[in-house]
Amino acid sequence: MQTHFSEEDLKKPHIREADRVLRSCVHCGFCNATCPTYQLLGDERDGPRGRIYLMKEMLESRDDDDQVTEETRLHLDRCLTCRNCETTCPSGVEYHTLLDIGRAEIERRVPRKASDRALRYGLRKALVEPKRFQALLKLGQTFKPLVPGALRDKMPPAPVDAGVRPEGKRHARQMLILEGCVQPGLSPNTNAATARVLDRLGIGITPVPEAGCCGAIDFHLNAQEEGRARARANIDAWWPHIDKHGEAGIEAIIQTASGCGAFIKEYADILADDPHYAAKAARVSELALDLVEILRDEPLDNLTLKESRTLAFQCPCTLQHAQKLGGAVEEVLSRLGFSLTPVSDSHLCCGSAGTYSITQPALSTQLRDNKLDALEAGHPDVIVTANIGCQTHLAGANRTPVRHWIEIVDEAISTQESPLATHNA
Template sequence: MQTNLAGFIKDTPEGREAEAILRKCVHCGFCTATCPTYQLLGDELDGPRGRIYLIKQVLEGQKATARTRLHLDRCLTCRACETTCPSGVEYGRLADIGRYVVEQQVPRTGSDRVLRGALREFVPRTGLFGSAMSLGRVFKPLLPRALSAKVPAAAAAGVWPAPRHARRMLVLAGCVQPAMRPSINAATARVLDVLGISLIEAAGAGCCGAVRFHLQDHDGGRADARRNVDAWWPEIAAGRVEAIVVTASGCGVQVKDYAHLLKDDPAYAAKAARVAGLARDPAEIVAAGAERLKAVLAQRAVTRPRQRIAFQSPCSLQHGQRIRGVVEGLLEAAGYELAAVADAHLCCGSAGTYSILQPELSGRLRANKLAALTAKGAERIASANIGCIEHLSGATELPIQHWIELIDEKITDDVRKSG
């Protein structure tokens, strides 16, 4: 694609990156076949090809409008289009650049501005979010139905094994997961413990930065990344840890992108690259220890009927991190029966804050996803991302858990119950 970027962005780092991405696009249209919003709305401007065209226009000097912003707002940034694209167009990065520019040209007003500002400042603050969640549980019967559905019941994390192995890994606590599902990281610690790995949290680490960054607070998102780098660096520099485990796949995409986010920061570029290189999804760690896992399962598995599980593969896992089929294999190895899921590549509609900002589209996508997940008689649903888990849980009676919790049930059931 030919480009002629406007002077305001042409010679900036963002402009050079955007131009390189735009030049890869040949407008073949393969991306529209896997775009959730294009499938729902049938509008070329609500598909990747149309949005790329809109971004190109703005970067070439055409003034953005509220309509431009709307079409970009409707994008889930699920990155299914990147998986489909034969030319390797990095649409997600282009969308971040385009949205930021459009935001400057067409500022938010009224309730939209207030809501987005609240999400940027509230969600990433772990303590504040946790306090609000506690209050929400107390007053849940009085809350509006839509809000009440987003407040899960309190659940104990269970035992977190004390560090005892030579192999040690850090784990990201995150911002919302500690308050909503503390059992996920604790289950990960127990599973890795039986695989000979001690999992530790570093004080001071928090939100990965995705919430702020994808709400066009790029400076705030980078500040969150720097804080995490600082929190993890003593353990990394001393050579005491071999990986950083990120149990929420959406956060995993962000942490693995730290090298790119901080590449122009001379004080952090090298450290961020090191952190990004160490970041791992738990599926990568557990799969690497698959033989030991099988041995542990054979020795310690609790005998119970074979359950039928539907796995909802988050977009951040399959499209963002390009991890496909690994979790399914681990669940089968643990003795679960996997139910087939139609259109497994499509987004569930969670997409970070999307379910709050675009509730109508998000709800339609959730209904479609739940229909696919339950079509083959699944007794439970597994996922790999806290956002997807809570989004889907609000509309079904089926239990939904992180897949690592299901592995934990099989090999450490006695420990889990004691917690």
């Protein structure tokens, strides 16, 4: 795609980056074929190609150009950032990079209404601090009939007890795990189940309570500097366990929420221009692994199932399109002996997309119901997924039970301790 930036414009880092991405696009339109919002709305401006044109025109225009309006922002807001288009694109266009630039630019040029700003600020403050979120969640669950309808539908019941987490220090192999911001309140058993399964494989989890929200919520709600600040804080929390001054450090930083995992793997990019953190961020991104990347390389024959339910796996966009791990969880579950039902249009987004289900409720609900129809077509006992946002969003329909896949694995494994765990204790 031809661009028309001046030499003065190209001195700005974000314009140089946008120019690079734009020039890789050949405007073929293949991306529209797999874009969830384009399929629902049929508007070119609600597909990746149309949004690319909107961002190009905005970035090339002057600040006082009256063609850049709230309508421009509406079409950018409707994007799920599912990155399905990147999987489809034959030219390797880094659409999400351009979208981050475009959203920051439209935010600067066309300020939001006070009510919209208040909603986004409230979401950021309510979701990113685990203790605050858990307190608000407990309050909402206690007084659920008084919660406004839109939020009441998203209010899950109180989670079951997470059970006992094994003491990780008894193993020679050590990894870190991101506890997350909303997952400890919504599904505390996810990381506890992860610790139990890894314990059976001779892997311990080193706790790092100082690490908090990955920063994705802030970053994708156009508070990008706040998102970078959270990334730096996590790097500071993890770094003593990574840089052991000659000793063997941790093997990996595990994420059980694929949305967090996708963002942490981008720490190297979002902090590339920070002279104090660029090298550390690159190392953290290198160590960041989704849980399935750990388990698929382990001797799963040492894990014996005592039961096997029929599952339908919902592969989050952040797992299949951002991390390029489509099929990985299904392979692990099949190796363990679970029966998986086929899922049509498995590449399409469920509509959760971080805070999208709150900021774009009508589109999100339509996408969720379409996804559930596809997942339930094979009559599974349970729907499993790999991201807390997808899990909560799909479960909110009160149809088939929705769990994190590692919880089902943990429940199905024999209570007999693995010889590997005993050997490495």
